[in-house]
Amino acid sequence: MNRKTFLELLSERVLFLDGAYGTEFFKQGYKGAVELLNIDTPKVVEDLQKAYAEAGADVVLTNTFSANRLKLRSMGLEEYIRKINENAVKIARHAAPGKLVLGDMSSTGMFVRPLGDLDFEEAYNVFREQAALLIDAGVDGIIVETMSDLKELKAAILAIRNVSTDIPLIAHMTFEADGISVTGTSVEIFATLMNDLDVDVVGINCTLEPKDMLPVFMRLAEYCHKPLSVEPNAGKPLYNKGVLTYKSTPEEFAVYMADFVELGANLVGGCCGTGPDHIALMSKYVGKQKPRQRTVRNDQFLSSRTVIKTVEPFLVIGERINASGRKKLQKSFQDMDYTEILNLARKQEEEGSAVIDVNLGIEKLLTHEHFKQAVLELDRVSSLPLSLDIQDAAFLETAMREYVGRPLINSALAREEHLNSRLALLKKYGGMLIVLTMEKDIPQTAQERLSVAKKAVEIIKANGVDLKRVFFDPLVLPLGAGSDYHVTLNTIKLLTESGLQTSIGLSNLSFGLPNRESINAAFLGLSVENGLSAAILNSKEATTMNVLQGCLALKGKQLGTTQNAIDDEL
Amino acid sequence: MNRKTFLELLSERVLFLDGAYGTEFFKQGYKGAVELLNIDTPKVVEDLQKAYAEAGADVVLTNTFSANRLKLRSMGLEEYIRKINENAVKIARHAAPGKLVLGDMSSTGMFVRPLGDLDFEEAYNVFREQAALLIDAGVDGIIVETMSDLKELKAAILAIRNVSTDIPLIAHMTFEADGISVTGTSVEIFATLMNDLDVDVVGINCTLEPKDMLPVFMRLAEYCHKPLSVEPNAGKPLYNKGVLTYKSTPEEFAVYMADFVELGANLVGGCCGTGPDHIALMSKYVGKQKPRQRTVRNDQFLSSRTVIKTVEPFLVIGERINASGRKKLQKSFQDMDYTEILNLARKQEEEGSAVIDVNLGIEKLLTHEHFKQAVLELDRVSSLPLSLDIQDAAFLETAMREYVGRPLINSALAREEHLNSRLALLKKYGGMLIVLTMEKDIPQTAQERLSVAKKAVEIIKANGVDLKRVFFDPLVLPLGAGSDYHVTLNTIKLLTESGLQTSIGLSNLSFGLPNRESINAAFLGLSVENGLSAAILNSKEATTMNVLQGCLALKGKQLGTTQNAIDDEL
Numbered sequence A, B: 001m002n003r004k005t006f007l008e009l010l011s012e013r014v015l016f017l018d019g020a021y022g023t024e025f026f027k028q029g030y031k032g033a034v035e036l037l038n039i040d041t042p043k044v045v046e047d048l049q050k051a052y053a054e055a056g057a058d059v060v061l062t063n064t065f066s067a068n069r070l071k072l073r074s075m076g077l078e079e080y081i082r083k084i085n086e087n088a089v090k091i092a093r094h095a096a097p098g099k100l101v102l103g104d105m106s107s108t109g110m111f112v113r114p115l116g117d118l119d120f121e122e123a124y125n126v127f128r129e130q131a132a133l134l135i136d137a138g139v140d141g142i143i144v145e146t147m148s149d150l151k152e153l154k155a156a157i158l159a160i161r162n163v164s165t166d167i168p169l170i171a172h173m174t175f176e177a178d179g180i181s182v183t184g185t186s187v188e189i190f191a192t193l194m195n196d197l198d199v200d201v202v203g204i205n206c207t208l209e210p211k212d213m214l215p216v217f218m219r220l221a222e223y224c225h226k227p228l229s230v231e232p233n234a235g236k237p238l239y240n241k242g243v244l245t246y247k248s249t250p251e252e253f254a255v256y257m258a259d260f261v262e263l264g265a266n267l268v269g270g271c272c273g274t275g276p277d278h279i280a281l282m283s284k285y286v287g288k289q290k291p292r293q294r295t296v297r298n299d300q301f302l303s304s305r306t307v308i309k310t311v312e313p314f315l316v317i318g319e320r321i322n323a324s325g326r327k328k329l330q331k332s333f334q335d336m337d338y339t340e341i342l343n344l345a346r347k348q349e350e351e352g353s354a355v356i357d358v359n360l361g362i363e364k365l366l367t368h369e370h371f372k373q374a375v376l377e378l379d380r381v382s383s384l385p386l387s388l389d390i391q392d393a394a395f396l397e398t399a400m401r402e403y404v405g406r407p408l409i410n411s412a413l414a415r416e417e418h419l420n421s422r423l424a425l426l427k428k429y430g431g432m433l434i435v436l437t438m439e440k441d442i443p444q445t446a447q448e449r450l451s452v453a454k455k456a457v458e459i460i461k462a463n464g465v466d467l468k469r470v471f472f473d474p475l476v477l478p479l480g481a482g483s484d485y486h487v488t489l490n491t492i493k494l495l496t497e498s499g500l501q502t503s504i505g506l507s508n509l510s511f512g513l514p515n516r517e518s519i520n521a522a523f524l525g526l527s528v529e530n531g532l533s534a535a536i537l538n539s540k541e542a543t544t545m546n547v548l549q550g551c552l553a554l555k556g557k558q559l560g561t562t563q564n565a566i567d568d569e570l
């Protein structure tokens, strides 16, 4: 089944996933690696899947949750990887003819850097191997579930899409009751990155019983633009005299699952503790329903692994990590000494930056490892979202692969080949993009800059990228070189009137002049009044930050409050 | 001779004043009070005046330099005041038939408050008495000369004009070589106040020999819009074996006086040490000349006794002396405790205010003495120029009489009778005026506010007041009350496009809101971009002051530098 058919099906009615495998085999007394059943006693697997099919599941999952090379290796089963995965698909097909069979994948069981020692590319290769086995064996799609690390999930998604761009793909994370994963990622951060990545359905599963999962799901439903799936546990696990039970009854479960459908779930099923009884009652109780239309947040967010920031009403991008023309900083970056980067990241967060621009200086002096390490170090200290200020497309891709969250790319020229290459990265890895209103030379007039932007808009549309993900830079030139700041102001005005978002590199204006802070602040105020949406600026400049707050207050908006409102929700 | 005839004559050719009286009588061995000659030996006076007339003087001065009641009293001659002045006019007329006879007046010899104990109104009455005697006796005009205190000169001018508005009036001060009088007033402060007061000719005399007076005269010529007169001493006085001589020869003197004519002098004569020989050579050497056209500074200035500030490129008016709604401050003002006023004046000067607004709070709790004392106290500490923020017209006049320099009046309504009363004070005492763009109620739209301003413009023109002396206030209303700040911005734009200067009360915008500094700063930036010329603001707000500097820098202007450029000149 290809993606188009799958998505059409999803738009027609709510589909039922199956229930748990591990906990069901455990109830039946099986205590070993459940993946081995695919080889040793396939009948056990087949019977459970038959039961799920009979209970009304539209979708059965292959018994391959832990069947990636690293996880199997930890269980001493590495040599069976091919057989386990291939058999799993055959068993499921046999057990549930006419049903959708999704290849089930989950964590490697190891932590990806910087949380652990596993390199992102290793994780990627592990997932790629399992995905290829499942897809070659003929699954209808893949579900990656119970992931607690957004970065590991990202590796899995990229790996699966490297094997097939045409297969349906469902991506799940698992959250605590506060909506934050054990690795610090909120459901909003997850949702907003999944909006960008090439997945078809976004969901949550495991950890929580339905009652506790409902508020987390509501947040997912508010932030995610894609079809949703959900698989709660049957309840909190209880050990009683050696017997594991889950406290929700199938009846309670079914009633709750109807609530998830009301809130917009497209696929509903069960995780730990749920069995065929839960699925049977759920499918009966929910019945054939058209999926609900949801109201989703339409604004934009940038995120790191642990911090999410709204773009509205204004995005402050801290400029201070920039080695251009600063020899000492450049040298420390070359030496992979990131002390100053981390220091500046922390300071800029205190100053009120929402996003941190990272410019490591002269790129021909650097290697891929420099960019990779910079992203890892900033992730390690839970930094703000990053603006990846990288000229070289290959270096940029390295940074984007390693990045956890939704970054800003700074920047693309409006020239077709340049812009296309950055849009490709944007589509693959997610995020937002600044597009300069110039192709090669700087247009002299606001009208010319607008024309360049409009050409870029056509290219962006042709790439299928939402214009909301793009800022146009109206180009700020140094006053000292005799430039007329009104050209930039007028360009902001024209771009804003055309419904486009704008971002400027503020400090360039006052380059070489005395009293830079005053000049920057004054110009920022005028720019915001003309509609500016974002600026890369020196957040150490109190005047600039204060004026920004004042400009927003004039419009009845507040920088801090809006962002805190989100933070409070998390 | 009336003023019109006198000014026509002045426009046709350079006129010659006479030389010294006191030093000539001294040379002749006369050692007593020279005014007594008018009674005892009028022939001595008449002979000197005949000599001056024959030397080519177009104008002779009456021998009444010290003939005011206070000065005569100090010499024990008070009882002869009428006779001295009346005889002086008769002698001059007789000595120089066909020549202009100007009644000569000078200082009371006492210091006016706050420099001394003499009350301004006492000085005024003393000058009024002498002026009335001279005018009744038939002088063609009056010259007030050798004044070193601008306040005493102002009393004399107001007194003379109280006797006659139709008599020609020449006002002189005397300056040290640095262009500053012994009481701290610069020639620019003198010139810019004289531009406003109802005098016909402005000049300098005494203290300096021609060489040293020339640079001071050049400054006068740059700042003064009226015809100019000049009377240098003959040189530095030298006592040698009991004989007083002046080192310039009549030849040197004549050559210098031609230079003054080249620089724009309309009336040239001599002060101490000059005699008929000097005047004869001067009149011969200069000959009949048409007065030069001068280029004068056309910008506006506000001043106190000792400080002058440019209005361009932007006028910062410090708002912090304001008792409205501040009970403790109000109480201290009622008790005539001006400690806090002086403290706030000093602080605001440090913060970068150019002018200091003074609002003593609820006026019905105050008396004329409160306003008078406030002005005196601020003068005593050499404060910045004041903005007299006074509602009651009588209190305002009291403050304006006492004020030394060119103040700002804050403010008039555009309503005819209200505006006329303030314009009358402006014409009488000098200064600049803020006119609100409202008559009774606040117009809702920018166009309506512009219309109100245009009505006010007609009233101002009808009063013969230069529009450059007026700021229009586009009205800033509290954001918190739901007002749209764009109305004010648009009003600023419309007024600016109409060639009018604008001033706002900035802080009103953020009344009752948190983070006022940011809001004020942001709005000020937008206002300056729209053309705003001045603002009453809280100069303690660093953000506001910084943004202002930045806005001006965008336009290639600098607040500090322009003002310092003037300060440096002084």
Ligand SMILES: [Zn+2]
Pocket (backbone or CB within 6 Å): A146, A205, A206, A207, A233, A271, A272
């Ligand atoms: Zn589970």
Ligand SMILES: [Zn+2]
Pocket (backbone or CB within 6 Å): A020, A145, A146, A205, A206, A231, A270, A271, A272
């Ligand atoms: Zn599960």
Ligand SMILES: [Zn+2]
Pocket (backbone or CB within 6 Å): B146, B205, B206, B207, B233, B271, B272
């Ligand atoms: Zn003299």
